[in-house]
Amino acid sequence: MTEQYQFLPSKDVSIIGIPFNGGQPxxxxxxxxxxxxxxxxxxxxxEMGWSxxxxxxxxxxxLRPKEDPDVLNLKQPKYVSAVTQYVAKQIAQAAKEKKFLLNLGGDHSSALATVSGVFEAYPDACLIWVDAHADINTPATSASGNVHGCPLSFLTGIAGNHPDFGWVKPCLQADRLVYIGLRDVDDPEKKIIKDLNIKAFxxxxxxxxxxxxxxxxxxxxxxxxxxxxxxxxxxxDALDPSVAPSTGTPVRGGLTFREGHYICERLAETGLLVAADIMEVNPALLDDQCVFKTVETGCSLARCCLGETLL
Incomplete structure (x- = not known):
């Protein structure tokens, strides 16, 4: 067991890149x-001592198919499914080897891969979802059809049968999911959160x-x-756009720099953190200064998850 991480026998981290944009436009x-x-x-x-x-x-x-028409309202379903299924296997393997999983997105449809992979290795895990958005629309309730707004409906099993996502097993119980930072939630998602009694802050x-x-x-x-x-x-995008501006769906009134980092610091402090996703950094948006600020923040969040502290 490492000094701080109860489920990890050594300080090995597997960084999984998910350079993918197919879940949104x-x-x-x-x-x-x-x-x-x-x-x-x-x-x-x-430099922090991790291998x-x-x-x-x-x-x-x-993995992009030649043809990928909308199916049951979802856009690019075959592409999203192929990529996330491929990456989920990588993540499950590294998690079973008791490595810390640091997953770098990519759009948040990648959570189909990250959560599926981590929960295959740790079926009793819980998920803390830090986001401006709930990402729990079903294919039927999604106004856009973009899969990055739907991953949690598949992972909790409420999405219904979709021919392109048969591989996704409902692995997440509603009482093992909690949101922090929500401020742009669709009306159907509000109903889903209430109906499933999901804890949301x-x-x-x-x-x-x-x-x-x-x-x-x-x-x-x-x-x-x-x-x-x-x-x-x-x-x-859970962070205020003044902190992380280069992201695809920014919403004013978000977490401050310190509030975002406190979440990561506190979860690392529990000794129970086994995986962290850093998602939706888009270096093609806005100017170089905004990109620098967003990337710098993404790196510092990741370091906090892996034990960096202020003192």
Missing amino acids: REGVEGGPLKLIEFGLANQLE VEYQANENLCE SMHHVDKYGIGKVVEMALDHVNPNRDRPIHLSFDV
Whole structure:
């Protein structure tokens, strides 16, 4: 067991790049993982004492089918399914080898891969979803048909049967999921969250209670005995656009720099964190200064998940 991480026998981290944009219409987000690596993320983790393995997955575009019509309202379903199924196998293998999983997106449809892979290795895990958006539309309720707004409906089993996503097993119980940072939630998603009794902390709750209290309440709900592995899925649009501007669906009024980092620091402090996703960094959006700010923030969030502290 490592000094800090209860489920990891050694300080080995597997960085899985998911350079993929097929779950939404904006190009550029596929460049996020490489930009984080070019910024020095792997070297930074090595300097922190981690042994780093990096799978770039630069050839995911080769999985794009020649024809990929909309099916049951979803756009590019065959492409999204092929990529996420491929990456899920990589993630499951590394997780079973007891390596920390650091998954770099790519758009948030990639969570079909990350959550499926992590939960195959840790079926009793819980998921903390930090995002401006709920990403739990079903194919039927999605207004856009973009899969990056639907992964949690498949993972919780409420999406219904879709011919292109038969491989996705419902692995996530509603009481093992908690949201932090919501502020742009579709009406059908609000109903789903209430009907499934999913614990959700919007920015209203962060304002009301403070981020420290919110994180403890989130942990109390999904991990009351502090004995379950934790998977953190962090969409950088959870942060205020002043902190992480280069992302595809920014929403004003988000988490501050410190609030975002506190979440990662606190989850690492539990010793239960086994996987972290850093998603939706899009280095093609806005100017170089905005890209630098967003990439720098993505790297520092990842370092906090792997044990970097202020003192």
